[in-house]
Amino acid sequence: MRKRTKFTIPSKYILAFLSCACAGLIVVSFLSEPFGTFVKDSAAKIVIPVQKGVNHVGLWLADKSDTLKEYARLQDENKQLKEKLDEIQAQNSILIQQQNELEKLRELYELDNIYSDYPKVAARVISAQPDNWFSEFTIDKGSEDGIQVDMNVIADAGLVGRVTYVGKNYSIVTTIINDESNVSAKSASTSDNCIVSGDMKLMNEGYIRVSNINQDAAIKDGDMLLTSYISDKYLPGILIGYITNITDDGNKLTKSAYLMPVVDFSQMEEVLVITQLKDSIEEETSE
Amino acid sequence: MLRNIVMALLIFIVFIIQTCFKQEITIGDVAPNLMLALICCIGFIYGKKPGMYCGFAAGLLIDLFYGYGGVIGLTAILLMNLGYVIGLFNEIFYSDDICIPVLLIVVSDLIYNFLYYCITFLLRGDLNLASYFQIIMFPEMIYTGFVSVFLYWFIKFLSVKIEKFEKRGEDKLVKGNFDKFD
Numbered sequence: 001m002r003k004r005t006k007f008t009i010p011s012k013y014i015l016a017f018l019s020c021a022c023a024g025l026i027v028v029s030f031l032s033e034p035f036g037t038f039v040k041d042s043a044a045k046i047v048i049p050v051q052k053g054v055n056h057v058g059l060w061l062a063d064k065s066d067t068l069k070e071y072a073r074l075q076d077e078n079k080q081l082k083e084k085l086d087e088i089q090a091q092n093s094i095l096i097q098q099q100n101e102l103e104k105l106r107e108l109y110e111l112d113n114i115y116s117d118y119p120k121v122a123a124r125v126i127s128a129q130p131d132n133w134f135s136e137f138t139i140d141k142g143s144e145d146g147i148q149v150d151m152n153v154i155a156d157a158g159l160v161g162r163v164t165y166v167g168k169n170y171s172i173v174t175t176i177i178n179d180e181s182n183v184s185a186k187s188a189s190t191s192d193n194c195i196v197s198g199d200m201k202l203m204n205e206g207y208i209r210v211s212n213i214n215q216d217a218a219i220k221d222g223d224m225l226l227t228s229y230i231s232d233k234y235l236p237g238i239l240i241g242y243i244t245n246i247t248d249d250g251n252k253l254t255k256s257a258y259l260m261p262v263v264d265f266s267q268m269e270e271v272l273v274i275t276q277l278k279d280s281i282e283e284e285t286s287e
Numbered sequence: 288m289l290r291n292i293v294m295a296l297l298i299f300i301v302f303i304i305q306t307c308f309k310q311e312i313t314i315g316d317v318a319p320n321l322m323l324a325l326i327c328c329i330g331f332i333y334g335k336k337p338g339m340y341c342g343f344a345a346g347l348l349i350d351l352f353y354g355y356g357g358v359i360g361l362t363a364i365l366l367m368n369l370g371y372v373i374g375l376f377n378e379i380f381y382s383d384d385i386c387i388p389v390l391l392i393v394v395s396d397l398i399y400n401f402l403y404y405c406i407t408f409l410l411r412g413d414l415n416l417a418s419y420f421q422i423i424m425f426p427e428m429i430y431t432g433f434v435s436v437f438l439y440w441f442i443k444f445l446s447v448k449i450e451k452f453e454k455r456g457e458d459k460l461v462k463g464n465f466d467k468f469d
Binding site: 014015018019022023024025029030036039040043044047051055058127129130131132134136138164165179180200201203267 | 299302303305306307308309310313316317318320322335336339343346348349351352353354355356357358359360361363364367368371400403404407408411413415418419422423427
């Protein structure tokens with residue numbers, strides 16, 4: 001027989017209680033950062049290793065599937081070489097791995113040459129923001145690796161964004177296409193200043209909005225935009241993208257335009273974090 | 288006990304899929320909201336209490352890593368209330384029919400995204416609701432609805448298996464739900 005006399009709290013009271021608890025959490029985590037950091041770090045101890053592991057498994061599987069394709073081709077073409085196949089397969093997988101590594105290292109090296117002034121750390125992208133409203137992602141380096149909040153992140157020779165939260169073994173990067181991001185930029189050829197701000201609507205078309213260009217500025221379609229010296233978070237001279245579609249604003253004072261970023265934000269595997277902060281440069285120059 | 292462990296594991300796995308494989312599951316710049324679909328499925332199959340607890344846990348997990356502006360509790364409060372409300376439908380409908388849960392998931396995805404928009408965009412003075420509906424809410428709604436068909440089948444299949452496992456050894460052949468028809 002079922003026990004019906006057991007006392008249970010009606011679930012609507014539990015709901016109300018938990019809702020209040022959530023509201024309390026929102027207030028507490030909004031007001032005190034150490035509390036949030038403590039809770040986040042304890043959760044990260046479990047989740048981040050799993051995310052890293054899943055990433056490794058994904059890469060491993062991709063590697064294996066490449067090898068299998070190669071294997072099938074060889075089997076069709078060289079039936080008489082079946083005895084040698086294992087050997088070839090083993091060699092092949094190593095070669096594919098090395099080839100990928102070589103290409104990636106070459107890319108990173110090329111990047112290095114462009115921004116050789118700044119010290120950098122390479123990091124792997126391990127996960128992304130779960131919803132479609134914002135554009136943030138997690139990298140596998142944290143405060144243990146010397147990452148700090150507001151460090152700039154670059155990839156494919158262009159600006160990706162900056163670090164907005166640092167955990168022990170991970171950090172969260174907010175990209176420049178994120179709706180709340182603003183970057184102060186200047187044209188490489190004419191040094192006109194403008195503001196590059198992420199926009200939800202344009203993000204899907206692959207553009208970022210550029211505003212506050214002076215009406216008299218000689219800026220034209222196809223000009224390179226770099227981060228400017230004015231910005232207090234971004235280091236100067238990092239390529240952001242190419243300007244296009246310049247239009248006059250109604251107020252006869254400013255122009256606005258679209259910017260095509262050099263970074264492909266939908267396909268990011270590895271990024272470089274510049275371990276120098278804008279503040280430290282300013283301190284050096286003032287001393 | 289077993290079902291609690293399975294549910295916790297499901298939440299964790301869906302979170303990992305949603306975050307680690309977001310690039311792979313994204314079609315046309317829109318990824319489905321798997322976590323929301325999972326919470327709705329749990330709420331619809333198991334009732335309001337499990338739906339509420341799972342929504343709370345899942346929301347908290349998302350908030351800890353990707354909370355809006357570093358704030359913890361926002362997604363938790365949304366998903367928890369969602370799980371509770373969907374759980375209310377458990378008492379009204381049979382969980383064998385696939386149409387109603389999918390419809391509920393589609394509607395709740397729309398409501399969830401609307402509330403999310405209100406909190407994160409509208410409060411900053413961004414009034415482009417129409418265009419956001421066009422580029423995010425509507426595609427995500429359709430995609431989530433499509434994925435939820437398979438997800439619901441899977442969760443339902445799991446729940447039947449778990450029930451069989453838990454009832455093993457007992458001589459009960461009739462489910463508690465059928466008591467009232469006797």
